[in-house]
Amino acid sequence: MEHFDELKKTKxxxxxxxxxxxxxxxxxxTRFKTFDKHQHIVSQGEPMDDIILIIKGGAIVExxxxxxxxxxxxxxxxxxxxxxxxxxxxxxxxxDSLVATERTRVLFMNKHRTINPCENRxxxxxxxxKNLMQSMAQTSIQLLDKVSHMSKKTIRDKLMSYxxxxxxxxxxxxxxxxxxxxxxxNYLSVDRSAMSTELTKMKEEGIIDFxxxxxxxxKNQNEIL
Amino acid sequence: MEHFDELKKTKxxxxxxxxxxxxxxxxxxTRFKTFDKHQHIVSQGEPMDDIILIIKGGAIVExxxxxxxxxxxxxxxxxxxxxxxxxxxxxxxxxDSLVATERTRVLFMNKHRTINPCENRxxxxxxxxKNLMQSMAQTSIQLLDKVSHMSKKTIRDKLMSYxxxxxxxxxxxxxxxxxxxxxxxNYLSVDRSAMSTELTKMKEEGIIDFxxxxxxxxKNQNEIL
DNA sequence: TAAAAAGTGTTGTTTTTACAACAAAATGGA
DNA sequence: TCCATTTTGTTGTAAAAACAACACTTTTTA
Numbered sequence: 001m002e003h004f005d006e007l008k009k010t011k012x013x014x015x016x017x018x019x020x021x022x023x024x025x026x027x028x029x030t031r032f033k034t035f036d037k038h039q040h041i042v043s044q045g046e047p048m049d050d051i052i053l054i055i056k057g058g059a060i061v062e063x064x065x066x067x068x069x070x071x072x073x074x075x076x077x078x079x080x081x082x083x084x085x086x087x088x089x090x091x092x093x094x095x096d097s098l099v100a101t102e103r104t105r106v107l108f109m110n111k112h113r114t115i116n117p118c119e120n121r122x123x124x125x126x127x128x129x130k131n132l133m134q135s136m137a138q139t140s141i142q143l144l145d146k147v148s149h150m151s152k153k154t155i156r157d158k159l160m161s162y163x164x165x166x167x168x169x170x171x172x173x174x175x176x177x178x179x180x181x182x183x184x185x186n187y188l189s190v191d192r193s194a195m196s197t198e199l200t201k202m203k204e205e206g207i208i209d210f211x212x213x214x215x216x217x218x219k220n221q222n223e224i225l
Numbered sequence: 226m227e228h229f230d231e232l233k234k235t236k237x238x239x240x241x242x243x244x245x246x247x248x249x250x251x252x253x254x255t256r257f258k259t260f261d262k263h264q265h266i267v268s269q270g271e272p273m274d275d276i277i278l279i280i281k282g283g284a285i286v287e288x289x290x291x292x293x294x295x296x297x298x299x300x301x302x303x304x305x306x307x308x309x310x311x312x313x314x315x316x317x318x319x320x321d322s323l324v325a326t327e328r329t330r331v332l333f334m335n336k337h338r339t340i341n342p343c344e345n346r347x348x349x350x351x352x353x354x355k356n357l358m359q360s361m362a363q364t365s366i367q368l369l370d371k372v373s374h375m376s377k378k379t380i381r382d383k384l385m386s387y388x389x390x391x392x393x394x395x396x397x398x399x400x401x402x403x404x405x406x407x408x409x410x411n412y413l414s415v416d417r418s419a420m421s422t423e424l425t426k427m428k429e430e431g432i433i434d435f436x437x438x439x440x441x442x443x444k445n446q447n448e449i450l
Numbered sequence: 451t452a453a454a455a456a457g458t459g460t461t462g463t464t465t466t467t468a469c470a471a472c473a474a475a476a477t478g479g480a
Numbered sequence: 481t482c483c484a485t486t487t488t489g490t491t492g493t494a495a496a497a498a499c500a501a502c503a504c505t506t507t508t509t510a
Contacts, residue, residue: 063373065373065386066379066389069382071373071376071378073298073369073372073373082499083419085361085362085364085365085366085369086366088358088359088362088363089359089362089363089366103434115358129358132358133313133340133354133357133358133361134313134314134366135462136310136313136358136361136362137309137310137311137312137313137314137361137387138313138314140310140337140361140363140365140368141310141311141314142362143365143368143372144298144310144368144374146291147298147368147371147372147375148288148296148298150372150375151296151375151414152290152293152294153466153497153498154415154465154466154467154498155466155467157294164291179488180486180488181487181489182486182487182488189375189378189467190468191469192487192488193466193468193469193470193489193490193491194466194467194468194469194486196489196490197489197490197491198263198486198492199449199489200489211475298464334481369479378467378468378496379468379495379496379497380496405456405457405458406459407456407457407458415497415498416498416499417458418458418459418498418499418500419461419496419497419499420460420500421458421459421460422459422460422461423497424459425459425460437466437501
């Protein structure tokens, strides 16, 4: 079956065999499509019929407000899904745009078929739904993390909050940020150049060290945690 | 059955009859408890065994970081649930504190029992799970809204983003904010006094009008939307 | 109902941030 | 490999926000 290897690696289809996976493709009325870098996978305001699964590549979720300001809400990578929340909320249009950040292959899955157990009660459908729930839970948690970083008052505090979370996740003082600096500034909603200045200061003060995307938090010896 | 009237009004048990609801109480190993204003319903770091459903009253979800700064992540009201995401993510401790903002009655539901369909396959359990999903979807959407307001650069833009969302939701230029001004400042992560100043300016400029929690957006006649 | 607590608006000052403009470095294609 | 594009760090300046301190109002509760 086409793309089974990739599907097997996603959150949603991780525990299906080839036959089951194939069956689900019918059940969920799926279709595949590939997008080039910068192409819109879906556009804000467009009628929403599908939940989207990123099979290969990556995309950003961006939102344009009525004044024309663009903000990047999150970044999706291989295996991530978009639109589950909206599908449950009963939205009829996409509330954000999905823009490919590289050559990206996606799977469109009919939203009704996906969130409602099907009439023929196909066994694996329940599993798909459970996986969707885990995916939603993860999204919520990621958003909560983002909110907690953004809530900090100064750029330095925002950075530290973010770094501490990454440090905890990596289990070591050394970690790698999943963003370019430009994207990190966007994620934290701060001015890029101001953030760059702050990072330099922090390095000079010996609080952190970094090179490219590699970072390290330097613990102060009199700091007791 | 005790509290059936209140349970009937919640997201989770909205479509159960008294008998089914009673059965679910056993199935989910629930227990009721009442808290006074300011009391901690659960505390950050405490072992997490239950998902919490607010039956009556309200609470805030607050998080304390390693520097001791408190931030309010969201506010829960009657019918809301807390902890579904964490339960799915497999967390073993509460990551936030839940503090009652008034006299509040809650239902503790065993997290394992709640998120996993039970062995006896009780019919209503599936429905509860579907409702939990809707609840998660809502939470995600609320967080996304919050993020999009917070992403705006100036206090004024944050306020306008928030007001426009409320205006849209209410379907009228008149709407009521669900917060005190102090809480609103906290929600948007801005200084309360700076926000107060900005609100006054906006009123003077004729962009908005407000009294207590009642607000109104005043459309500029040359503004075409 | 009186006292305490919480919420609100105002001000001047200090701190932080955004902004703009630039050069250098890194990256990615053709 | 070379050119175009993107990313990054730096600086000075202007704008915005946080902060602190206060008086006044509203709400809560003992």
